[in-house]
Amino acid sequence: MSDALEWIETPAFVVRDAVVRRNIAAFQSYCDRQGLALRPHVKTHKLVRYAKAQIEAGARGITCQKIGEAEVMADGSIDDILITYNILGPEKLTRLRALSDRVPRLSVVADNDTVVDGLSQVFADADRPLTVLVECDTGGRRCGVQTPAEALALARRIAASAGIRLGGLMTYPAAGGASDAAAFLSQARDMLLRDGLDCSVVTSGGTPDMWTAQSGGVLTEYRAGTYIYNDRSLVQRGTCGWDDCAGHVLATVVSTPTPGRAVIDAGSKALSSDLLGLTDYGHVLGRPDIRITGLSEEHGVLAVDPARPLNVGERVRIVPNHVCVVSNLFDRIWIEHADGMLEEAAVDARGRVT
Ligand SMILES: Cc1ncc(COP(=O)(O)O)c(C=O)c1O
Structure with missing residues (x-):
């Protein structure tokens, strides 16, 4: 000691900085080799300095779970943030709208009509539409539409709503569930594309399976959080x-x-x-x-x-x-x-x- x-x-x-830097570099280099965009989840460190280090190393942007986390990161001049959470209620929607004025590339997810309609109402008169991804439950059994057909229906609703634009698909699979996730997402993406809808982002995540994340398949982006510190x-x-x-x-x-x-x-x-x-x-x-x-x-x-x-x-x-x-x-x-x-x-x- x-x-x-x-x-x-x-x-x-106590956080060992040299190990942090090595972990950031190692997974960034893996994603670069795979041709996958990396969007680290900042819930693990909650520090602006490490979010910046991740972006400087090559990450596309960051992931946050809460508007409050995203507000702190925006205060630190992070300009590309995905909030992977259904945002509901007037207070949160007002904060999200204010955040969008400060974050040039802000996106969120939705898995139901109520969330989509709330986002559309608040962003209807915005200069820049808010990007919304459809959250899919591919086996993690948390939030998410349950079938590719439901993903298509929600994607259509997003695409047809004022003030918001469809960005693609998002999932947080169960650990070890990458192949189930890929099967669901490929089917959903094909249905969206056949329908003439935008599906430019297909994002998955999780540190347990990060070393087998592949771009050859359906994913365009990977969200890892714990990898920066790691744990038992x-x-x-x-x-x-x-x-x-x-x-x-x-x-x-x-x-x-x-x-x-x-x-x-x-x-x-x-x-x-x-x-x-x-x-x-x-x-x-x-x-x-x-x-x-x-x-x-x-x-x-x-x-x-x-x-x-x-x-x-x-x-x-x-x-x-x-x-x-x-x-x-x-x-x-x-x-x-x-x-x-x-x-x-x-x-x-x-x-x-x-
Ligand atoms: C939506 C979402 N994406 C990505 C992650 C990152 O997962 P991990 O910390 O396993 O890398 C989490 C973790 O909770 C998450 O909830």
């Missing part, structure tokens, strides 16, 4: 290794009540309680023999081999199960630069849930 990490207060979220869930899937994990929770051992138990000052408020189908709550770097077996809000309970005990005051670095949630738990993070220098930074879009 670098000396500087010995004095910062814990629990802390992705190491378990074989998507990356521990060295590719840039986001660590730094914690201090505060108690060793029994020879086999140590307690750290990072609980669910620092690590999140997300299991993502795993057992335990994170990976202690350099100590694969240790298990994080339980969390309460401010305590993490570690099962330790009594022959290799941890001492009170000792620090551990933990790769969380799901790093995106951790970014949203800390107001400020520590960026660990390649030379060991630590820089404290505010998480720009933290807590932007609307």
